[in-house]
Amino acid sequence: MACHLCEVACIVEHSKSKNIFVAFSEKPKVNAKIEVQMRGPLSFSANCRICEHAECVEACPVGAMWRYEDTGLVKVDQNRCIGCWMCIMACPQGSITTRVDHETGLRVSDKCDLCEGRAEGPACVQACPNDALVFEDRDEKLPKETPLRGSYHAYVGGEDLNFVD
Amino acid sequence: MTKAKYLTIGYSAGAIGMIEAIRQHDKTGTILALTKEPYPAYGRPAIVDYAMGKINDDGIFYLGSSYSEMRQVQVKTSAEVVAINAKSKTVKLTSGEEIGYEHLLINTGGKPISPPMPGKELEGVMHFFNLDEAKAMRKQVLEKKARKAVVIGGGLIGLKATEALVQLGVQVTMVELAPIILGRALDSVSSRLMAEKMQKHGVTIYTNTSVTEILGDNRVRQVKLSNGEIIDTDLVYISIGVTPESKLAEDAGITVNRGIEVNRYMQTNLPDVYAAGDVAKGYNFLTKDNMVIAIWPVARKMGYFAGLSMVGKPLEYDGSIPMNSLYFEDLYTISYGETNPQNPSDYEIIEKLYDDGVTYRKFVIKDNRLMGAVFVNDITHAGIVKGLIYEDIPVSKYKDKLLKRDFSFVDLPKSYRAFVYGKPFKELLAKE
DSSP states (O other): OOOHHHHHHHHHHHHSSOOOHOOOOOOSOOOSSSSSEEETEEEEEEEEOOOOHHHHHHHOSSSSSEEETTTEEEEEEEEOOOOOOOOHHHHEEEEOOOEETTTTTEEEOOOTTTTTOOOOOOOOHOTTTTTOSSSOOOOOOOOHHHSOOOOOHHHTTOOOOOOHH | OOEEEEEEEOOHHHHHHHHHHHHHSSSSSEEEEEEESSSSSGGGGHHHHHTTTSSHHHBBBBBEEEEEEHHTEEEEESSOOEEEEEETTTTEEEESSSEEEEEEEEOOOOOEEEOOTTTTTSSSSSSOOOOOHHHHHIIIIIISOOEEEEOOOSHHHHHHHHHHHHHHHEEHHHHEEETTTTTOOOOHHHHHHHHHHHHHHHHHHEEEOOOEEEESSSEEEEETTTTTOOOOOEEEEOSHHHEEOOOHHHHTOOOOOEEEEOOOOBBSSSSEEEEOOEEEEEEETTTTEEEEEOOOHHHHHHHHHHHHHTTTOOOOOOOOEEEEEEETTEEEEEEESSOSSSSGGGEEEEEEEOTTTEEEEEEEEEEEEEEEEEEEEETTTTTHHHHHHHTTOGGGGTTGGGTTTTGGGGOHHHHHHHHHHOHHHHHHHHHH
């Protein structure tokens, strides 16, 4: 419903102050890693879905973007990241952003980390008043778990892309 | 004789991909990486950051040099292979030592093209291609007080050399033969925007010009341009192109044709010998032919498929496309596929330069498919376009939305959103 509470929750959770009044003006700048995309009446909350075969990890030349085996999380180590944006180039969801702060000289990639270590789980899911955001543990085989392209056409089983909004 | 189950000649993106695939399925088979450089795997695209002092040894080595131990890879550095014997399944080093293998990966990458040029043997004339050369740049500037540099070649490597030099406080002149710089990745508009940004930072750029002679005494002092001008300089970087380092393969009887020929399983024509990365010609699914795409993510993906083949879980490589993330200071560009077609009339081209004069987007379309795209300044969501290219989504579904400044998933078919966000298709069908 385009309330953007998920974005607010994300920023507060990732800030140092954890205070909604301070988080937005903190230095270096804290971005939301989830984004509410809108067109007319349609809104869609988009963020990283921690692909099994992570093209961002494939693209990173220094190993800053990495899939941690213990948690299964794909995260960017912002101390190692050189801000080359190859992960941004590689991510087919476009869910990695630049985190640039000219004052502090910060220039790194930024991405959802599923609020690792947060007891209540992802802050955005908790904040969503509509339960539009759902945090699920899925075992079934889903697309984007293979390094191959062309999974979309397999997914729709050759049907035409006729779902009009 | 040392013997490894999996042996790689070269330890860069391709080898890393191979190792990732192998270790997913074989935790114990010995992996030995041979590299002729004195370093374990490092991020070659990051040598610019190393040269400008932004990162140090811990920052440039892949995963801070913990990678080899993590994946149980034995490494021999400063170990140059001089011959491959596919019959005896051994390789020979310069030291004379022979190493045996069950599966071999050739990940020798590329090497800078060094044209015949009077004066190129003078001190101060260099390439900018590996970590040692990044260290040499720092030494020339910080110790030998180099203040001016000429970068020959306005391509991807020339751009990196220029950025490092500018950050080090060196006055740079870039000399490019073509009418535009960065022509292999960018089109004329995006190239102009990059050139203007560089010029704002004090870089002098010559196009349609070449360097005809390098002049000096015990070291370089000047270059002479094709237009007759003579430019004083302390350093010259030759960055006119890269060619596959394929001699080893050729000598061993492997089919080479401006790159090592491999099939969709990364196999060469010799049994148990694979190739991946900048030395090998992988499938380009847009142009439907095999070519060297010398980009880290592509090399890594090829290596991954080579590893899958080696470990008995072969998957047919479905291809990649040329793509680049090029930037100068805080002007970023991302480009995919064909951005500058030679025959524009064969394509439909959608482009827009936005009001700020520096944000630009261009899409190259043919037969209802995206063949290429360029983003300048605002690179948010550029990857979505990569996904659309990779998933072969007909452009007609979203063509009129592409130039919206906030183009995103809401502009795409619902079924594509569901696919990307992992909603089982039958759930989606049930709702309709």
